[in-house]
Amino acid sequence: MTDNQPTPDRIMRLINGYWATGVLAAAATHSLFTHLENGVDTAAGLAARAEISERGAQTLLDGLVSVGLVELHEGRYRNLPDASTYLVEDTPVSLARFAKLKLKHMGALTDLADVVRAGGPVKAPVVEVANNPHWEEIVKAIAPQSVPAATAAVELLGLAEAGEISILDVGGGSGIYSGTWLEANPAARATQIDWEPINAIARRLLDERGVGDRFTCVDGDFHTTGFGTAEHDVAVYSHIAHQEGPEANIEVFTRLRQALKPGGTLVVCDYVVDDDRSGPAFPLIFASEMLLKSKQGSTWRQADYREWLLKAGFENVAFYSAPPGTLVIAR
Numbered sequence: 001m002t003d004n005q006p007t008p009d010r011i012m013r014l015i016n017g018y019w020a021t022g023v024l025a026a027a028a029t030h031s032l033f034t035h036l037e038n039g040v041d042t043a044a045g046l047a048a049r050a051e052i053s054e055r056g057a058q059t060l061l062d063g064l065v066s067v068g069l070v071e072l073h074e075g076r077y078r079n080l081p082d083a084s085t086y087l088v089e090d091t092p093v094s095l096a097r098f099a100k101l102k103l104k105h106m107g108a109l110t111d112l113a114d115v116v117r118a119g120g121p122v123k124a125p126v127v128e129v130a131n132n133p134h135w136e137e138i139v140k141a142i143a144p145q146s147v148p149a150a151t152a153a154v155e156l157l158g159l160a161e162a163g164e165i166s167i168l169d170v171g172g173g174s175g176i177y178s179g180t181w182l183e184a185n186p187a188a189r190a191t192q193i194d195w196e197p198i199n200a201i202a203r204r205l206l207d208e209r210g211v212g213d214r215f216t217c218v219d220g221d222f223h224t225t226g227f228g229t230a231e232h233d234v235a236v237y238s239h240i241a242h243q244e245g246p247e248a249n250i251e252v253f254t255r256l257r258q259a260l261k262p263g264g265t266l267v268v269c270d271y272v273v274d275d276d277r278s279g280p281a282f283p284l285i286f287a288s289e290m291l292l293k294s295k296q297g298s299t300w301r302q303a304d305y306r307e308w309l310l311k312a313g314f315e316n317v318a319f320y321s322a323p324p325g326t327l328v329i330a331r
């Protein structure tokens with residue numbers, strides 16, 4: 001048999017891919033990555049520390065070795081580097097909460113074939129419904145994905161040294177950008193537009209970070225809430241463009257350009273696909289989530305962002321990798 005011979009192995013793993021989601025979520029639920037990081041390295045030890053059955057602990061460890069998150073060496077288990085960095089709890093970039101959330105979303109996938117036929121959601125869409133409780137579950141879980149982008153933008157835009165700037169965050173969610181930027185720049189102020197229950201979450205989190213006195217929330221739909229005119233130095237629109245169609249994105253970018261002072265900067269962050277739609281892998285598959293949950297959303301190409309931003313009146317558009325997203329900086 002040559003290396004190129006087809007085998008069922010990869011297909012079997014993909015067909016059973018939901019077990020990766022399940023094992024990862026169960027391991028995160030029982031804090032196994034955190035315990036492994038703290039040096040607990042056997043099934044018996046993890047069972048005792050996590051207060052789960054030893055049979056369950058061993059089964060999860062087998063699954064985690066199978067999906068390449070944990071390694072076994074001379075009878076001892078340890079996190080591989082990705083799991084160490086991204087699955088240990090309570091770190092700024094931890095995806096453990098997101099892993100638990102995605103298991104809860106899995107039931108909706110049974111609609112996907114019907115959604116593909118229909119070209120959009122067949123049950124109530126998530127995105128177009130005001131105050132959808134979906135967002136309350138999601139915003140804290142996804143915030144760690146925005147930490148690399150928010151941190152990179154501090155450097156790229158020189159935000160720490162920018163003095164008394166005004167920031168506008170449209171669909172700010174947990175307030176992760178405002179929190180990061182207000183901490184970096186003690187003279188900055190930020191305004192977030194989002195639904196009322198989400199703004200309440202952001203307000204609490206920014207108060208906890210000690211920057212709440214420079215943070216203002218505006219409750220409402222960003223499609224109909226005014227952004228103002230020439231008021232802000234920096235605006236941010238992160239993980240929103242994928243839920244909107246081209247016309248809505250151009251409309252929002254146009255109002256954001258007007259809301260910025262001359263010379264102001266728009267920061268967009270999203271899962272951006274290559275212009276020929278050949279990659280990267282995660283943004284390509286995330287388009288399915290938008291088909292399932294939104295009427296117009298998708299993952300958009302660099303060429304789409306460039307075209308829309310130029311139409312909206314920006315003159316210069318640049319792209320920077322900020323895994324798992326891409327930063328788009330428009331001036």
Ligand SMILES: C[S@@+](CC[C@H](N)C(=O)[O-])C[C@H]1O[C@@H](n2cnc3c(N)ncnc32)[C@H](O)[C@@H]1O
Binds near residue numbers: 139173174221
């Ligand atoms: C995927 S989250 C992104 C949160 C944040 N920008 C980030 O990158 O972490 C989308 C956010 O947009 C908000 N949102 C979605 N549609 C909205 C609308 N029409 N008006 C106001 N907020 C909206 C949601 O409540 C949620 O906080």
